Amino acid sequence: MITQTKETQDALSPNNAIALLKEGNSRFIENKKADRDLLAQVKQTTSGQYPFATILSCIDSRVSAELVFDQGVGDIFSARVAGNIVNEDILGSMEFACKLAGTKVIVVLGHTSCGAVKGACDDAKLGNLTILLHKIKAAVRAVSNPIDEESRNSKNIKFVNAVAEKNVQLTIEDIRSLSPVLKDMEDNGEIAIVGAMYDIADGKVHFM
Numbered sequence: 001m002i003t004q005t006k007e008t009q010d011a012l013s014p015n016n017a018i019a020l021l022k023e024g025n026s027r028f029i030e031n032k033k034a035d036r037d038l039l040a041q042v043k044q045t046t047s048g049q050y051p052f053a054t055i056l057s058c059i060d061s062r063v064s065a066e067l068v069f070d071q072g073v074g075d076i077f078s079a080r081v082a083g084n085i086v087n088e089d090i091l092g093s094m095e096f097a098c099k100l101a102g103t104k105v106i107v108v109l110g111h112t113s114c115g116a117v118k119g120a121c122d123d124a125k126l127g128n129l130t131i132l133l134h135k136i137k138a139a140v141r142a143v144s145n146p147i148d149e150e151s152r153n154s155k156n157i158k159f160v161n162a163v164a165e166k167n168v169q170l171t172i173e174d175i176r177s178l179s180p181v182l183k184d185m186e187d188n189g190e191i192a193i194v195g196a197m198y199d200i201a202d203g204k205v206h207f208m
Contacts, residue, residue, distance in 0.1 A: 001034040003041045004074050009050040009102050014192035017052045017104035024070035025205045033070050041073035049074045054097040057109040058084045062200050083116030084108055085135045086174050095181045098191050105191060110168040111198040117164045118154035139167035168195040
């Protein structure tokens, strides 16, 4: 498998970049990982990096973007935070990744059975985590079913997963509204901003 270069990066469209991620996830779930010499890629990227995608995912140990998309050294920028939410630091990192480093797609990657989402559903409070979970509460409120308050908690995994998916959608809205740089790039067709959900049960990524 080749290491990304300026030429290969420039040749990719946003749709091409998404296709590469989908192909990588297919290899992952079929246990047919690409043949890579990672140490060779370390050497090849010493003088520069040309990733084709930026992935915002949760810190969950089961959801490593490099693994689930079967990517090598220098292929993707990976930003990770509990609940895959955005703040100024992450937005700035994304602006660097896309505007200055040339990535063609931003993927907001949520996942099933997300602990951060469960915490938001249960209105958990713990130090600085309280502030982070507050940013997911909008997704909790946006999922209207079930109406019964006793069913709107982490014990209802269907509700949890619905909130996780809504959280991805709201995070994308935040990226577009809070970063004119990225919004302009998307409007001009330079990048795509898409959402996806990773299923921890079978390893499959479902793009929205």
